[in-house]
Amino acid sequence: MAKGGGRLLKAQKVAKTQQKQQQTQQHKAKKQRTGNKSTTPQSTFESHHAGKTETQGRSQSQSPKQKHRQQQQQQQQQQQQQQHSEPTIPFALSDAILLIGEGDLSFAASLVSHHQCTRVTATVLEKDASVLLDKYPHAAANIAALATPPSSPDNRVLYNVDARKLAPFVRKAAGKEPVGVMNRIIFNFPHVGGKSTDVNRQVRANQELLVDFFVRALPSLAPAGSIVVTLFEGEPYTLWNVRDLARHAGLAVEKSFRFQAAAYPGYHHARTLGVVKRRDGEVSEAAWKGEERLARSYVFVRKEDVPPPPAVGKKRKAKAVGEDGDDHDDENANDV
Numbered sequence: 001m002a003k004g005g006g007r008l009l010k011a012q013k014v015a016k017t018q019q020k021q022q023q024t025q026q027h028k029a030k031k032q033r034t035g036n037k038s039t040t041p042q043s044t045f046e047s048h049h050a051g052k053t054e055t056q057g058r059s060q061s062q063s064p065k066q067k068h069r070q071q072q073q074q075q076q077q078q079q080q081q082q083q084h085s086e087p088t089i090p091f092a093l094s095d096a097i098l099l100i101g102e103g104d105l106s107f108a109a110s111l112v113s114h115h116q117c118t119r120v121t122a123t124v125l126e127k128d129a130s131v132l133l134d135k136y137p138h139a140a141a142n143i144a145a146l147a148t149p150p151s152s153p154d155n156r157v158l159y160n161v162d163a164r165k166l167a168p169f170v171r172k173a174a175g176k177e178p179v180g181v182m183n184r185i186i187f188n189f190p191h192v193g194g195k196s197t198d199v200n201r202q203v204r205a206n207q208e209l210l211v212d213f214f215v216r217a218l219p220s221l222a223p224a225g226s227i228v229v230t231l232f233e234g235e236p237y238t239l240w241n242v243r244d245l246a247r248h249a250g251l252a253v254e255k256s257f258r259f260q261a262a263a264y265p266g267y268h269h270a271r272t273l274g275v276v277k278r279r280d281g282e283v284s285e286a287a288w289k290g291e292e293r294l295a296r297s298y299v300f301v302r303k304e305d306v307p308p309p310p311a312v313g314k315k316r317k318a319k320a321v322g323e324d325g326d327d328h329d330d331e332n333a334n335d336v
Helices: 002-060 064-084 106-113 129-135 139-147 199-220 242-248 314-320 327-334
Strands: 097-100 120-123 156-158 182-188 221-232 251-258 295-302
Touching: 097 106, 097 199, 106 120, 106 139, 129 139, 139 156, 182 199, 199 221, 199 242, 221 242, 242 251, 242 295
Parallel strands: 097 120, 097 182, 120 156, 182 221
Antiparallel strands: 221 295, 251 295
């Protein structure tokens, strides 16, 4: 009996020891699992924070050249996306089209050669062809495209035409008021020129140019006709407030759309000051190309030609006649 009792006590001790060991192992396992759960978010946060800091560091360490290159890449991507969309052509082939400030006449030549327009009057500020060719040597081919068959005899180039002193293109009838004959009047990339670094002075000068142009262009505009002005996007061009300038001249925005240079084969943006030349006198091929920059065209009509909007609220009505809202509102409401 004593031996049996001793063995029983020994077995109980062994069982108790094993139970304690098992409880200890379970406690350790539970603690380990709890520790993993609590550290996972911290590890994730630390990793994310480290990555964010690294990205910020790279951004802050970019040189001006790298930032400029990055901006160019973004513009190229936007340009490529833009080219995939269907371009808006703001004229019909039979329209009487007046082009103001045509520079090297490449836009006019594209209208005649590619779009088959037959009633194009292209005007330039230069007093004659020799001055124009000295400024834009490559313009000779564009002049020929406008002046020789198969170009229509109604296509022409007029020299010494100042947008601020534009004489009216009208049809006169006995006993009646003169009537404008131009269905479309187009002024692409107006600019007074010059190399002033005073942004405010440049803005004022270009605003004065546009105001004078709008006032002078209106008498030439045929009934139900439109005036199209194309500007680069971004500052300083947005500071010109072209829509407000047109409104004060008696016009309203009908719509606006992205200008796509690719829709006009052969067209090249012409600088107001002329081509950029190298030291040897030859034309530089590395010069800045304006046709690669994002631009927007604004179509203006006489206020009285704007149809009355549906009665859906004052805010909607104001936008419909182009009297309220900034350029962003205009793009959302009237963008094509």
